[in-house]
Amino acid sequence: MPTSKDVAAVAGVSQSTVSYVMSGKRPISEKTRLRVEAAIEQLTYRPNAGARALASRKSQVIGLVIPLTPESHFGSLMEFIAVIAATARRHDHDVLLVTDEEGNQGLERVVGQQLCDGLILMQVHAEDERIPVVRKLRVPVVFIGIPNDSAGLNCIDADFARAGELCVEEMSQAGHTSGVIIGWRTQLVGSKLNYVDRFLGGAKGAAQGLGVTLDHLPASTDRRSIEAAVDACVAGSDGRPAFISPDMTTLELLPRILREKGLEPGRDASVIGVGAVSEALVELQESTILDIQPRLVSQRAVEILFNLMNADNPDAGGTLELIPPLVTHRHGTAGHSATAPQSTG
Amino acid sequence: MPTSKDVAAVAGVSQSTVSYVMSGKRPISEKTRLRVEAAIEQLTYRPNAGARALASRKSQVIGLVIPLTPESHFGSLMEFIAVIAATARRHDHDVLLVTDEEGNQGLERVVGQQLCDGLILMQVHAEDERIPVVRKLRVPVVFIGIPNDSAGLNCIDADFARAGELCVEEMSQAGHTSGVIIGWRTQLVGSKLNYVDRFLGGAKGAAQGLGVTLDHLPASTDRRSIEAAVDACVAGSDGRPAFISPDMTTLELLPRILREKGLEPGRDASVIGVGAVSEALVELQESTILDIQPRLVSQRAVEILFNLMNADNPDAGGTLELIPPLVTHRHGTAGHSATAPQSTG
DNA sequence: TTGAAAGCGCTACCAC
DNA sequence: GTGGTAGCGCTTTCAA
Numbered sequence: 195m196p197t198s199k200d201v202a203a204v205a206g207v208s209q210s211t212v213s214y215v216m217s218g219k220r221p222i223s224e225k226t227r228l229r230v231e232a233a234i235e236q237l238t239y240r241p242n243a244g245a246r247a248l249a250s251r252k253s254q255v256i257g258l259v260i261p262l263t264p265e266s267h268f269g270s271l272m273e274f275i276a277v278i279a280a281t282a283r284r285h286d287h288d289v290l291l292v293t294d295e296e297g298n299q300g301l302e303r304v305v306g307q308q309l310c311d312g313l314i315l316m317q318v319h320a321e322d323e324r325i326p327v328v329r330k331l332r333v334p335v336v337f338i339g340i341p342n343d344s345a346g347l348n349c350i351d352a353d354f355a356r357a358g359e360l361c362v363e364e365m366s367q368a369g370h371t372s373g374v375i376i377g378w379r380t381q382l383v384g385s386k387l388n389y390v391d392r393f394l395g396g397a398k399g400a401a402q403g404l405g406v407t408l409d410h411l412p413a414s415t416d417r418r419s420i421e422a423a424v425d426a427c428v429a430g431s432d433g434r435p436a437f438i439s440p441d442m443t444t445l446e447l448l449p450r451i452l453r454e455k456g457l458e459p460g461r462d463a464s465v466i467g468v469g470a471v472s473e474a475l476v477e478l479q480e481s482t483i484l485d486i487q488p489r490l491v492s493q494r495a496v497e498i499l500f501n502l503m504n505a506d507n508p509d510a511g512g513t514l515e516l517i518p519p520l521v522t523h524r525h526g527t528a529g530h531s532a533t534a535p536q537s538t539g
Numbered sequence: 540m541p542t543s544k545d546v547a548a549v550a551g552v553s554q555s556t557v558s559y560v561m562s563g564k565r566p567i568s569e570k571t572r573l574r575v576e577a578a579i580e581q582l583t584y585r586p587n588a589g590a591r592a593l594a595s596r597k598s599q600v601i602g603l604v605i606p607l608t609p610e611s612h613f614g615s616l617m618e619f620i621a622v623i624a625a626t627a628r629r630h631d632h633d634v635l636l637v638t639d640e641e642g643n644q645g646l647e648r649v650v651g652q653q654l655c656d657g658l659i660l661m662q663v664h665a666e667d668e669r670i671p672v673v674r675k676l677r678v679p680v681v682f683i684g685i686p687n688d689s690a691g692l693n694c695i696d697a698d699f700a701r702a703g704e705l706c707v708e709e710m711s712q713a714g715h716t717s718g719v720i721i722g723w724r725t726q727l728v729g730s731k732l733n734y735v736d737r738f739l740g741g742a743k744g745a746a747q748g749l750g751v752t753l754d755h756l757p758a759s760t761d762r763r764s765i766e767a768a769v770d771a772c773v774a775g776s777d778g779r780p781a782f783i784s785p786d787m788t789t790l791e792l793l794p795r796i797l798r799e800k801g802l803e804p805g806r807d808a809s810v811i812g813v814g815a816v817s818e819a820l821v822e823l824q825e826s827t828i829l830d831i832q833p834r835l836v837s838q839r840a841v842e843i844l845f846n847l848m849n850a851d852n853p854d855a856g857g858t859l860e861l862i863p864p865l866v867t868h869r870h871g872t873a874g875h876s877a878t879a880p881q882s883t884g
Numbered sequence: 885t886t887g888a889a890a891g892c893g894c895t896a897c898c899a900c
Numbered sequence: 901g902t903g904g905t906a907g908c909g910c911t912t913t914c915a916a
Binding site (some may be wrong): 275 | 540583585586587588589590591592593598600603605607612613614616617618620621624625628633634635636637638640641647648649651652653654677795825
Binding site (some may be wrong): 197198199209210212213214217219241242244245246247248249250251 | 909912913
């Protein structure tokens with residue numbers, strides 16, 4: 195493996211000149227620059243990441259903390275990860291995977307070892323126990339998700355309140371005057387994923403405005419609890435029930451459960467929700483799906499992080515960005531086109 | 540940030556002793572070891588990853604090269620990534636994400652920069668253009684997938700030949716005497732993902748043995764081509780058609796497409812295939828699913844990599860490991876239980 | 885516009 | 901069983 199010393203020798207310059215050619219941190223004459231670049235090419239030189247990190251105190255790596263809990267929807271998760279990795283590369287950084295299996299230990303470890311210069315945390319809980327730790331961390335952190343107390347933190351997420359409104363509007367336009375939201379068990383809401391709360395808030399507001407009634411049936415992401423919720427809803431429903439859910443796993447399960455009970459989604463019941471669906475699958479969903487735009491959210495998360503990492507002020511921050519959802523797919527409701535993305539401002 | 544020098548000072552020992560306490564590479568008296576450990580604890584010392592990598596020529600990181608092409612099924616991909624990350628941590632290593640967007644450049648970069656000590660490559664093609672590059676790489680590499688010429692390479696994958704056999708057996712037991720395999724376009728098979736080939740081989744062999752007829756309809760993972768294949772099959776079918784596919788996306792689309800055509804999967808048609816399905820969804824699949832055991836495959840991949848990384852012989856290797864699939868879920872065929880994983884030896 | 889040299893924090897060799 | 905110390909390959913002053 196050639197070193198920058200070798201490059202210097204070949205180019206007939208000093209090692210520091212090689213360094214400055216690569217970093218551009220000081221003016222170099224056209225002539226020497228070309229010589230150095232030629233030498234780099236010739237030797238296929240690549241700077242040693244460890245040495246660079248040691249000397250510069252920058253690893254050129256960002257840590258991505260991913261949730262591997264049962265409630266996470268792997269397909270959606272991957273959608274985020276893919277964009278984050280690609281965006282990071284565009285900024286000349288790599289991505290280190292940190293599973294939340296290690297919990298706070300993991301955060302402290304990767305930052306303590308100076309393995310990365312910044313962190314992105316996914317699946318942030320309302321009262322996330324990582325927050326006190328994050329506040330003490332000496333690297334910038336961006337949350338995907340909005341905790342209850344986001345003061346001074348940098349957060350970005352889909353606008354679930356708006357998504358709730360849109361779902362109810364969709365429901366109303368599909369001719370329903372009442373519907374049921376299937377979300378998490380109430381005892382978990384508030385202490386865990388609070389986007390359900392935000393979603394409920396938006397939905398309830400819209401329901402009032404539109405004069406439709408809305409119930410909230412708590413359910414977890416397992417088949418049994420969803421089934422129970424469905425039974426309850428069908429029993430209490432006059433005619434065609436409508437289901438709304440902010441959770442992708444639930445949205446995948448619901449149509450199947452309905453069919454098992456002899457209800458054809460779109461005809462005998464409406465299913466409306468938000469999620470991150472892969473393009474291949476979205477057009478065949480039996481539900482009306484609002485896209486929470488994981489690609490946009492991820493990209494902004496990385497950009498915010500890089501802004502912070504390049505900021506002079508070490509504790510700059512306090513971003514709170516909400517990305518509006520898009521209606522990408524309507525299904526089974528008369529009078530609606532099945533595609534045509536539409537901005538929601 | 541405290542350094543090992545600080546630890547040494549607090550413990551009243553030399554810096555090298557601190558190093559040896561951490562690495563265990565030389566005997567340390569109980570007494571000093573405790574003193575050092577106490578100092579480490581007290582200062583919450585964490586070794587600087589860059590410095591360590593520089594001095595030891597080991598980064599304690601493995602690179603994971605993931606495919607972000609349209610043909611990859613994100614949910615399945617995540618299943619692999621999660622296990623790889625967890626297993627790596629258990630070996631005291633971290634995982635660096637390398638997207639194949641960079642192609643061979645990416646491989647050469649992360650190895651050249653000495654960002655990682657080993658690589659795992661996913662979604663290996665039959666004539667993968669990364670292979671010549673990999674052979675020159677100075678770090679061990681494990682492939683998930685089996686290229687045509689695997690000589691000297693370390694490969695692991697699900698046993699798709701066996702999976703093909705099992706699918707045909709399932710089909711036969713479900714009372715079908717003929718069926719259709721929906722795989723990739725033939726022109727792609729052979730140059731790209733060759734597990735389809737292996738799958739076809741196994742399936743055809745079993746078909747001969749069982750005296751059932753089998754067609755292969757090429758289709759891509761998009762809705763339109765699958766639909767065309769379905770139409771062709773239904774037209775040529777007497778009675779209840781059977782579909783077999785080695786691709787998860789196809790398996791997710793098929794039941795929906797069938798329903799659109801008025802065919803209820805399990806009753807009017809059988810859908811059988813292999814894939815990596817999340818536990819929450821598997822019991823509601825409209826198909827008979829053989830689990831390709833992504834968790835087991837991933838775990839073995841990491842273990843093989845660590846064996847290579849610890850091997851004295853730098854070009855040890857030439858592993859080829861096939862993991863048998865499990866019948867985890869049967870659907871819509873009389874006389875079968877809907878669950879009960881069963882080993883296939 | 886360029887070079888020399890002092891570290892960055894760790895490991896591992898050589899002494900004792 | 902332990903300590904001293906020479907690098908690992910880079911960045912970044914300080915000098916010229």
